[in-house]
Amino acid sequence: xxxxxxxxxxxxxxxxxxxxxxxxxxxxxxxxxxxxxxxxxxxxxxxxxxxxxxxxxxxxxxxxxxxxxxxxxxxxxxxxxxxxxxxxxxxxxxxxxxxxxxxxxxxxxx
Numbered sequence: 001x002x003x004x005x006x007x008x009x010x011x012x013x014x015x016x017x018x019x020x021x022x023x024x025x026x027x028x029x030x031x032x033x034x035x036x037x038x039x040x041x042x043x044x045x046x047x048x049x050x051x052x053x054x055x056x057x058x059x060x061x062x063x064x065x066x067x068x069x070x071x072x073x074x075x076x077x078x079x080x081x082x083x084x085x086x087x088x089x090x091x092x093x094x095x096x097x098x099x100x101x102x103x104x105x106x107x108x109x110x
């Protein structure tokens with residue numbers, strides 16, 4: 001599935017590399033705290049993230065100038081990229097490691 005300049009597969013690969021080689025934290029509360037404190041390099045939100053959480057994270061990212069990426073798949077898809085046996089609605093990238101995930105930051109939606 002190609003949307004815009006980047007394919008979902010490109011984002012999946014970049015996220016997988018970021019988790020393996022960088023510092024990535026899972027969870028909405030962590031994303032909100034990291035955004036409010038400006039510690040995140042980027043926050044990724046699944047397309048089906050609950051509206052109230054999504055709006056709070058978007059607001060915090062806007063205030064702190066933290067890039068936000070709306071992942072085109074569901075929270076189940078996002079969790080499966082990392083081999084997690086649970087859904088991942090949001091994740092915070094503190095250090096991308098060897099990944100080029102930050103290049104996706106400019107577009108907002110993939």
